[in-house]
Amino acid sequence: MTQQSRGSGPALQVQGLCKAFGPVQAAADVSLCVQAGETLALLGPSGCGKSTVLRGVAGLERLDSGRVEVGGRDVSSLPPEARHVGLVFQDYALFPHLSVLGNVSYGPRMRGARRPAAQARAREALALVDLSALEARRPAQLSGGQQQRVALARAVATGSPLLLLDEPLSNLDERLRAQLRTDLHALFARIGAGVLLVTHDQREALALAHRVAVMRAGRIVQQGTAAEVFARPATAWVASFLGHTNVLGGQNGMARLIPESAIRLGQGDCCRVTARQVTELGETVTVRHPLGALTLHLSARERALAQSHMLQLELDLAQVLTLPDDRESPPSVFREPS
Numbered sequence: 001m002t003q004q005s006r007g008s009g010p011a012l013q014v015q016g017l018c019k020a021f022g023p024v025q026a027a028a029d030v031s032l033c034v035q036a037g038e039t040l041a042l043l044g045p046s047g048c049g050k051s052t053v054l055r056g057v058a059g060l061e062r063l064d065s066g067r068v069e070v071g072g073r074d075v076s077s078l079p080p081e082a083r084h085v086g087l088v089f090q091d092y093a094l095f096p097h098l099s100v101l102g103n104v105s106y107g108p109r110m111r112g113a114r115r116p117a118a119q120a121r122a123r124e125a126l127a128l129v130d131l132s133a134l135e136a137r138r139p140a141q142l143s144g145g146q147q148q149r150v151a152l153a154r155a156v157a158t159g160s161p162l163l164l165l166d167e168p169l170s171n172l173d174e175r176l177r178a179q180l181r182t183d184l185h186a187l188f189a190r191i192g193a194g195v196l197l198v199t200h201d202q203r204e205a206l207a208l209a210h211r212v213a214v215m216r217a218g219r220i221v222q223q224g225t226a227a228e229v230f231a232r233p234a235t236a237w238v239a240s241f242l243g244h245t246n247v248l249g250g251q252n253g254m255a256r257l258i259p260e261s262a263i264r265l266g267q268g269d270c271c272r273v274t275a276r277q278v279t280e281l282g283e284t285v286t287v288r289h290p291l292g293a294l295t296l297h298l299s300a301r302e303r304a305l306a307q308s309h310m311l312q313l314e315l316d317l318a319q320v321l322t323l324p325d326d327r328e329s330p331p332s333v334f335r336e337p338s
């Protein structure tokens with residue numbers, strides 16, 4: 001099943017989206033673009049405004065300003081049902097009284113398809129998420145992961161050129177998340193729709209998205225491919241948020257990012273180990289280095305290199321990045337009183 005393409009533009013284009021709730025500027029001048037067949041992850045900590053952007057795109061939130069185009073069509077002033085987007089929210093919001101098939105064919109029915117055509121489309125979508133065998137069940141008779149897949153099938157069955165997913169894996173346990181991450185990756189590749197995925201989970205973004213837009217306090221602070229943003233974070237805050245362990249404070253408002261790949265063990269200077277903690281995968285140690293305190297996650301094999309008080313390591317200084325240190329004073333989410 002491939003999604004309908006409407007017009008010739010990208011799947012989604014957002015320009016200058018702004019939304020305030022009283023004094024809180026939840027989204028401030030957000031612009032982004034999702035091409036057909038591309039997945040963009042909107043990634044940021046809780047409360048940074050990700051859902052506000054998604055809801056603004058879906059038409060569920062009245063915007064203060066900004067323009068939203070879906071498949072080249074300006075939908076800024078249209079109600080949600082006229083925007084033609086497929087939505088998947090944290091709580092799947094399935095209709096409890098309808099069967100799986102009824103839930104998934106509901107979208108096409110609402111868009112005017114006759115029952116046989118709507119059901120055929122729903123069955124295609126259910127096959128994509130591997131749920132054909134369960135089409136007669138009610139949502140209450142499904143596991144959490146299965147309900148999640150029904151919600152995805154329902155969004156896919158709309159045939160929309162754009163899917164909006166808000167933390168789609170958040171209610172699932174770790175094993176199911178890993179499984180669905182793989183399934184989603186394959187599904188997105190097959191259907192060819194543009195996907196805007198909201199998540200606070202860096203691993204989810206890196207696993208699923210072609211590009212990521214990192215959000216902080218209502219603003220997008222960096223956009224790029226997942227690999228680019230991880231390898232070259234724009235600021236110390238972005239680096240820390242993405243999970244880099246060694247972002248050392250420096251002078252003049254600058255910080256140093258020491259990527260894991262810059263640290264070679266078993267050669268170079270002997271550094272004093274100041275703390276060590278056994279983890280499920282090995283051990284985390286902190287060592288005193290001339291540049292500052294470095295934290296290293298050692299595998300079970302590497303643990304053998306760390307003697308009781310010393311660890312020999314060398315830094316490849318060419319890989320060390322100097323970044324503006326914006327961690328201490330996050331930009332305010334509150335608007336200046338006018």
Ligand SMILES: Nc1ncnc2c1ncn2[C@@H]1O[C@H](COP(=O)(O)OP(=O)(O)OP(=O)(O)O)[C@@H](O)[C@H]1O
Nearest residue numbers: 021024026044045046047048049050051052053200
């Ligand atoms: N209806 C509302 N009324 C008042 N404030 C709101 C409303 N919706 C969101 N906010 C505020 O706007 C800011 C952004 O919220 P939003 O839900 O977009 O963040 P988020 O990044 O999606 O967070 P999370 O990851 O926790 O879902 C927060 O400070 C939030 O408290």
